[in-house]
Amino acid sequence: MRFLPLLVFIVIGIGLAVGLTLNPREIPSALIGKPAPDFALPALEGRAKADNQGLSKTDLQTGQPSLVNVFASWCLPCRVEHPLLNQLAREGIAPIHALNYKDQPRDATRWLNELGDPFSRIGADKDGRVSIDWGVYGVPETFVVDGKGEILCRHVGALTEHDVETKIRPILNDLKAGRESRVKC
Amino acid sequence: MLKRLALLILLLTPLPLVSVPLAAQHMEPTLSDPAAEARARTLSKELRCLVCQNQSIEESNASLARDLRRIVRERIAVGDSDRQVLDYLVSRYGEWVLLTPRFNASTLLLWIGPGLLMALGILAVLMVQRRQRRALAEAPPAAPLSEAERKRLADLMKNEG
Numbered sequence: 001m002r003f004l005p006l007l008v009f010i011v012i013g014i015g016l017a018v019g020l021t022l023n024p025r026e027i028p029s030a031l032i033g034k035p036a037p038d039f040a041l042p043a044l045e046g047r048a049k050a051d052n053q054g055l056s057k058t059d060l061q062t063g064q065p066s067l068v069n070v071f072a073s074w075c076l077p078c079r080v081e082h083p084l085l086n087q088l089a090r091e092g093i094a095p096i097h098a099l100n101y102k103d104q105p106r107d108a109t110r111w112l113n114e115l116g117d118p119f120s121r122i123g124a125d126k127d128g129r130v131s132i133d134w135g136v137y138g139v140p141e142t143f144v145v146d147g148k149g150e151i152l153c154r155h156v157g158a159l160t161e162h163d164v165e166t167k168i169r170p171i172l173n174d175l176k177a178g179r180e181s182r183v184k185c
Numbered sequence: 186m187l188k189r190l191a192l193l194i195l196l197l198t199p200l201p202l203v204s205v206p207l208a209a210q211h212m213e214p215t216l217s218d219p220a221a222e223a224r225a226r227t228l229s230k231e232l233r234c235l236v237c238q239n240q241s242i243e244e245s246n247a248s249l250a251r252d253l254r255r256i257v258r259e260r261i262a263v264g265d266s267d268r269q270v271l272d273y274l275v276s277r278y279g280e281w282v283l284l285t286p287r288f289n290a291s292t293l294l295l296w297i298g299p300g301l302l303m304a305l306g307i308l309a310v311l312m313v314q315r316r317q318r319r320a321l322a323e324a325p326p327a328a329p330l331s332e333a334e335r336k337r338l339a340d341l342m343k344n345e346g
Binding site: 128135 | 249
């Protein structure tokens with residue numbers, strides 16, 4: 001009984017210490033485990049790709065898992081993660097689609113010409129409306145979508161090698177093996 | 186006087202011409218119906234700006250906050266109730282978008298936590314009080330003062346007075 005205050009202090013201390021390690025910018029997505037929102041976006045004008053098509057929900061329901069990356073030419077962290085996306089596309093990890101968030105087509109195409117274009121389909125989300133339906137609150141964000149068009153994972157901020165190896169790749173591997181993924185996202 | 190007034194009007198006329206395109210660029214969404222606009226403002230104060238986190242979208246200058254203000258007005262314009270407008274955004278951004286969390290299983294502790302702590306505190310105070318009172322009651326009655334002690338006490342009281 002005499003040690004009760006000390007005990008209470010320790011419990012509160014541990015609670016606050018755990019709180020300090022959490023990232024307040026990482027907001028759990030409301031869409032995990034839910035189907036992607038209904039949307040259809042036009043292609044990015046002037047994109048230097050023979051097969052330049054827009055992005056809609058049906059493109060995510062091909063039976064094959066895919067990644068959806070939200071990017072903008074004015075976004076600096078997008079520039080940071082871009083080489084990694086290029087590498088993942090070369091490796092063929094999964095089709096990487098994109099939502100081009102509130103961007104000028106001219107700027108976006110110039111950006112892709114300069115840094116490389118890892119994307120399969122790009123939907124030009126000029127007014128950012130579709131991105132809001134996706135629950136996007138900052139660029140870049142990356143989603144893992146299964147073959148039925150259900151959102152399994154959302155990563156906020158520039159993607160790192162570590163994120164790919166601990167989240168993206170394990171989930172895709174689980175999907176390919178046809179088993180339920182236990183990866184926390 | 187008239188000349189000065191004319192000059193003033195002349196000086197002021199270009200201003201609206203300049204400020205209209207500027208205003209259009211940062212077009213702040215507003216509803217023409219004052220009651221609906223008031224509802225939109227009240228709702229916007231209840232919604233968290235996801236970029237700046239501890240501001241409401243009503244207070245924030247972030248472009249996402251402006252887009253969300255516009256969406257709130259669009260939903261009201263198509264006849265959504267307040268609850269429906271909030272649900273629309275919760276379905277996209279999660280409960281986190283609400284500055285006042287809803288009362289449910291996951292927020293139970295958040296809502297009743299302070300009351301619970303208060304009750305525990307009162308309980309602790311009552312218990313300590315009761316124990317003290319019981320200890321006092323159970324203590325053996327003090328022995329009566331001896332003659333010497335009574336005299337010393339009387340002296341002390343006299344000196345004090």
